[in-house]
Amino acid sequence: MIETGFTGGTLDRADALRHDAPAVAALLADPTSRLLLLRDFEPVVTDDGRLAWGSVADAPAGATFVLLGLGEGRAHFAAIVPGEAPPPPYRSPSLFALLDRLRGGEAATFAAARALIDWHARHPFCARCGHGTTPFRAGWGRACPNCKAEHFPRVDPVVIMIAEHDGRALVGRQPSWPAGRYSALAGFLEPGESIEEAVAREIGEEAGVPVTDVRYVASQPWPFPSQLMIACIARAEHDTITLDTNELEHAMWVTRDEARAALAGEPGAFGAPPPYAIAHALLKAWVEGGA
CATH class of the missing domain: 3.90.79.10 (Nucleoside Triphosphate Pyrophosphohydrolase)
Structure with a gap:
């Protein structure tokens, strides 16, 4: 198999949990759960090439969350900040340098988080009726309360x-x-x-x-x-x-x-x-x- 960048992630994406809102809420309340640290949508990288993580409790006010997956006995989340402008589609010089430092599996986790957060920032309204939508399925979809349409991240x-x-x-x-x-x-x-x-x-x-x-x-x-x-x-x-x-x-x-x-x-x-x-x-x- 040919190895490529942004692959080799180690988190269990835990698809079954995405349908279980009480279970996700319990994970968010668990003090051992981790939140991916980002600065302007770019990863915070440790000296040994790993992603930096913080506490879910430290997320910005009003944030909702994407369940990135399970690993090392705990849940890993990324924050969706209401009203936050989507990141630019290009890579900044600083991001170039960070990507060169990231280990393979770490880059895969960042790629999933970046793509999902970007999608949420770009799709706050329903494509069917134009009404505002809200995240559901642990951040892996958006639902329209007006026409009941469900929208999912595109690739x-x-x-x-x-x-x-x-x-x-x-x-x-x-x-x-x-x-x-x-x-x-x-x-x-x-x-x-x-x-x-x-x-x-x-x-x-x-x-x-x-x-x-x-x-x-x-x-x-x-x-x-x-x-x-x-x-x-x-x-x-x-x-x-x-x-x-x-x-x-x-x-x-x-x-x-x-x-x-x-x-x-x-x-x-x-x-x-x-x-x-x-x-x-x-x-x-x-x-x-x-x-």
């Missing part, structure tokens, strides 16, 4: 892929990225589209390269704000790039040796995506021939 699927041709991989960059960084191409799945069709469409649209033989490699939750990255490799029919400059600043073909050097942090043709990004795992799988 947006995204394909992220490299095309391969004659022993080289296609990578591209966006102008907002750090200088020299390249990554796999990516794009959202559209309604009525399979993963394979989305991979072929996105590579064709962004780089003008037709592909076939799409192979699934791995997946990753991406909590900015709430996506599922689906990594694939496809075979390119030719290597002529016709760039869509609305999407990419540049794209190029790289060899395995060039990709290997980039993944190792060595100076060379390009800089690789960070280790917590699935594009890093995808490039590594391609370099090692394991996909």
